[in-house]
Amino acid sequence: MRAELAPVTLARFASMETKRPTIPAAEEILGGYFPVLDHGFVSLVDYMGSDEDVERAARVSYGFGTRKVSQTRGLVRYLRRHRHTTPSEMVEFKFHCAMPMFVARQWIRHRTASVNELSARYSLMPLLFYMPHREQFSLQSRSNKQGREEGAPEDVYRRAVERWEALRKDAGDTYGWLLEEDVAREIARIDLPVSTYTQWYWKIDLHNLLHFLSLRVDPRAQWEIQQFAGVIAAMVKRVAPLSYEAWIDYDLVAEPVTRVEREVLSRLVRGSDDGLGVRDGAGVSTEEMKEMGLSPREIRELVEKVSAPDHPDFELDLSTMRSADQMAEAMYEAVPSSFE
Ligand SMILES: Cc1cc2nc3c(=O)[nH]c(=O)nc-3n(C[C@H](O)[C@H](O)[C@H](O)COP(=O)(O)OP(=O)(O)OC[C@H]3O[C@@H](n4cnc5c(N)ncnc54)[C@H](O)[C@@H]3O)c2cc1C
Numbered sequence: 001m002r003a004e005l006a007p008v009t010l011a012r013f014a015s016m017e018t019k020r021p022t023i024p025a026a027e028e029i030l031g032g033y034f035p036v037l038d039h040g041f042v043s044l045v046d047y048m049g050s051d052e053d054v055e056r057a058a059r060v061s062y063g064f065g066t067r068k069v070s071q072t073r074g075l076v077r078y079l080r081r082h083r084h085t086t087p088s089e090m091v092e093f094k095f096h097c098a099m100p101m102f103v104a105r106q107w108i109r110h111r112t113a114s115v116n117e118l119s120a121r122y123s124l125m126p127l128l129f130y131m132p133h134r135e136q137f138s139l140q141s142r143s144n145k146q147g148r149e150e151g152a153p154e155d156v157y158r159r160a161v162e163r164w165e166a167l168r169k170d171a172g173d174t175y176g177w178l179l180e181e182d183v184a185r186e187i188a189r190i191d192l193p194v195s196t197y198t199q200w201y202w203k204i205d206l207h208n209l210l211h212f213l214s215l216r217v218d219p220r221a222q223w224e225i226q227q228f229a230g231v232i233a234a235m236v237k238r239v240a241p242l243s244y245e246a247w248i249d250y251d252l253v254a255e256p257v258t259r260v261e262r263e264v265l266s267r268l269v270r271g272s273d274d275g276l277g278v279r280d281g282a283g284v285s286t287e288e289m290k291e292m293g294l295s296p297r298e299i300r301e302l303v304e305k306v307s308a309p310d311h312p313d314f315e316l317d318l319s320t321m322r323s324a325d326q327m328a329e330a331m332y333e334a335v336p337s338s339f340e
Helices: 002-015 051-059 069-081 086-090 101-107 154-180 185-191 206-216 223-239 241-252 259-268 286-291 296-305 324-333
Strands: 033-036 040-048 092-100 114-117 197-205 269-272 275-278
Touching (some): 033 223, 033 324, 040 324, 051 086, 086 197, 197 206, 286 296
Antiparallel strands (some): 114 197
């Protein structure tokens, strides 16, 4: 009886209009694939909720009702400013992403998401390798052990590309040969380099996604993961624009001010009901800041904190959007040829 009913029920669902609130800007890109780096992508596969759901959760209100955008904006900003974060856990995002293995290793450290990764024990790995462009080929930074510095010679880049190509050909040939010899896929894959691409489904709520983005669009994160985070940030902007705006203002470019930093600033500036004013002849030297308890690094950070921040924004380039079929085709084409 059930089996007979199933097709009828499915057909009815297919023709039914959704009762869920949808966001036109998000619907426009839903299921579209946005290329990142040379072979990666991010696609927003699904989403649940938007800014209004943050507000509804905070108020625990009935039904969908209509509220003025300005009221929702005020509440969303208040919640973010005061770290009332659970309402934003009510909004969910599901992404399909492909990234080099070394990017995946950084990404997976964010534990508050649900992940399903492509199994290289089960599936054949596409032989796609990330090749840094000339502009990203940098020297080791002298000031930041986890950073880059310009000035890599042209000749070193050319020779690096030659070496990478040789290594990758070898790794790819060996992978293909092992598969031809019917060696288990889980063994055949063990020497594929971390420049090869993996992919996963990644589901996360808005609160934890914004935490991920704060860390990964930051210039201190590796440039490659920043590229993925930038695309995801632009997708968040389409789904929940008010939360996105509040995130930029209160998280991304905001900096906490410590106790000693507040003491330093209070020597310079005085506040009253009329506003803020500079104290006459005010100034605090580096020596004085050291005596007040700030380390040289904290002093450098404070100087940065008091400079006007950039106003970052993230947008998708819709002209790059591809269909799922186009992306899948590119992946299948890169599987070792004798196994197509
Ligand atoms: C620029 C940069 C450099 C980094 N360098 C290194 C490195 O050299 N080596 C290295 O190992 N890692 C490194 N990391 C990874 C980093 O230490 C974090 O593991 C990663 O950024 C995830 O952050 P998170 O734990 O806040 O995020 P999530 O795992 O998404 O967690 C979100 C929040 O949930 C809470 N939470 C989640 N799980 C727990 C738990 N078990 N207990 C308590 N609270 C929890 C915490 O409040 C946490 O901030 C680096 C990260 C960045 C951005």
